Structures are given as C-alpha cells and as structure tokens.
Amino acid sequence: DTAVSQTxxxxxxxxxxxxxxxxxxxxxxxxxxxxxxxxxxxLKIMFSYNNKELIINETVPNRFSPKSPDKxxxxxxxxxxxxxxxxxxxxxxxxxxxxxxxxxxxxGTRLTVT
Amino acid sequence: GENxxxxxxxxxxxxxxxxxxxxxYSDSASNYFPWYKQELGKGPQLIxxxxxxxxxxxxxxxxxxxxxxxxxxxLHIxxxxxxxxxxxxxxxxxxxxxxxxxxxxxxxxxxxx
Numbered sequence: 606d607t608a609v610s611q612t613x614x615x616x617x618x619x620x621x622x623x624x625x626x627x628x629x630x631x632x633x634x635x636x637x638x639x640x641x642x643x644x645x646x647x648l649k650i651m652f653s654y655n656n657k658e659l660i661i662n663e664t665v666p667n668r669f670s671p672k673s674p675d676k677x678x679x680x681x682x683x684x685x686x687x688x689x690x691x692x693x694x695x696x697x698x699x700x701x702x703x704x705x706x707x708x709x710x711x712x713g714t715r716l717t718v719t
Numbered sequence: 720g721e722n723x724x725x726x727x728x729x730x731x732x733x734x735x736x737x738x739x740x741x742x743x744y745s746d747s748a749s750n751y752f753p754w755y756k757q758e759l760g761k762g763p764q765l766i767x768x769x770x771x772x773x774x775x776x777x778x779x780x781x782x783x784x785x786x787x788x789x790x791x792x793x794l795h796i797x798x799x800x801x802x803x804x805x806x807x808x809x810x811x812x813x814x815x816x817x818x819x820x821x822x823x824x825x826x827x828x829x830x831x832x
Contacts (some may be wrong), residue, residue, distance in 0.1 A: 610764075640782055645816075645824075646806055646824070646825045646827075647822070647825070648763070648808060648822040648825075650720030650819055650821075651823070653819065659807075661819050667734065695762050695763070697762075707753070707765045707767070707768070708753075708820065709765075710763045710764065711762050712760075712761060712762050713760075713761070713762050
C-alpha cells in the first residue's frame with residue numbers, strides 16, 4: 606500500500622531525448638509536487654498542482670512540462686534532455702491547498718543523461 | 720523569496736551522544752518549519768515539525784526549538800543510535816500560503832558505534 610509511487614526508479618537516456626516520469630498518490634491528497642535533488646543533495650521545488658491546477662511554477666526551463674490528469678496523478682515530461690538534467694526527481698503530495706502540512710515524498714527517480 | 724541556511728553540512732557523533740542541527744531563515748512571514756530525514760536511496764520523510772505559535776516540540780528522542788525573533792530553529796536528537804544516520808533537511812514555508820517549502824542544504828549525520 607505505497608502512499609506515493611513513482612515510475613521508473615531509474616532512467617538512463619541520451620541527450621536530446623524526451624522522457625516522462627509518472628507519479629501517483631493514493632492518500633487522497635489535493636496537492637502534488639515535483640522536486641529536483643542535485644548531486645549535492647540540494648532539494649528544490651519545481652512545480653505544484655492543486656486539484657489539477659498549477660499553483661507553483663518555479664524558474665524551470667520550459668522543456669519541463671508537468672501534467673495532472675487527475676488529482677491523484679502528476680506526471681513530468683522532459684523534452685530535449687540535457688546533461689544538466691541529471692538528478693533525482695521526487696514527487697510529493699500533501700493534504701489541502703492553503704495550509705502547510707506534511708508532504709509525503711515518493712522514492713525518487715534517478716535520471717542520468719549521457 | 721525565502722532563504723534557509725543549514726549547519727553543519729556534516730556531523731559525526733558517538734552513539735549515545737546528542738546531535739544538534741541548526742537552521743536560519745530569512746522571511747519573517749514563514750511560520751511552518753518541518754524537519755525531514757532522508758535515508759540512502761529513499762525520499763525525505765517528515766520526522767517533526769513546528770509552527771510559529773510554539774517555541775519547542777518534542778517527540779521521544781527528537782526535539783525542535785524555534786526562535787522567531789532571531790529567525791532560527793534547531794533539531795536536537797538525544798541518545799543517538801546507528802539508525803539515526805541519514806541526511807537531515809530543515810525547511811520553512813508560510814502555513815497559509817502556497818505551501819512552497821524552501822529546504823536547507825542538508826546535514827549528513829553519521830553515528831559512530
């Protein structure tokens with residue numbers, strides 16, 4: 606009964622390719638997030654969706670496009686992959702749209718661009 | 720925007736001793752301060768959080784203190800055990816804003832048996 610799941614766990618691809626990472630949460634939460642963790646372990650938010658509506662969009666290249674088909678899913682599509690996109694990407698979810706609460710993180714997707 | 724600084728970046732303590740990790744934040748509007756533990760190969764997991772209306776919170780061996788005037792908060796782990804070894808992150812956000820968590824840079828805690 607995984608709370609926040611991501612697929613794939615590992616993704617190795619070449620520069621210029623397009624790839625997607627999928628995220629699903631079964632917690633009934635309203636808000637979902639994508640974070641990027643670089644090689645120095647620094648965690649930075651990329652996007653946040655509340656009930657399929659984009660509410661946070663940090664300064665992320667427009668090669669990154671999140672898609673939320675419903676409030677339990679938030680996918681991340683990346684076009685024209687670059688070496689600098691190599692990182693671990695975490696999906697997270699939380700309850701509510703206007704009230705900080707615990708964010709539950711998925712296990713991460715390690716993306717390696719060669 | 721919010722900026723969170725975290726120290727130290729690495730910390731080694733003998734098993735049974737206490738560990739303290741400190742964070743400072745810049746935005747006085749922040750009022751929610753969680754701490755996350757990240758074990759190798761896993762996602763961060765919330766271990767304790769504090770809101771600005773309290774100065775201290777405890778949960779068994781872990782405690783968090785908050786000084787809103789000085790804009791700093793700390794994590795205290797007592798009677799450390801080998802399973803406490805992990806990377807710890809502090810974070811800050813506005814509890815009734817857009818829930819954007821700004822994370823510190825992380826502290827790699829190693830417990831020496």
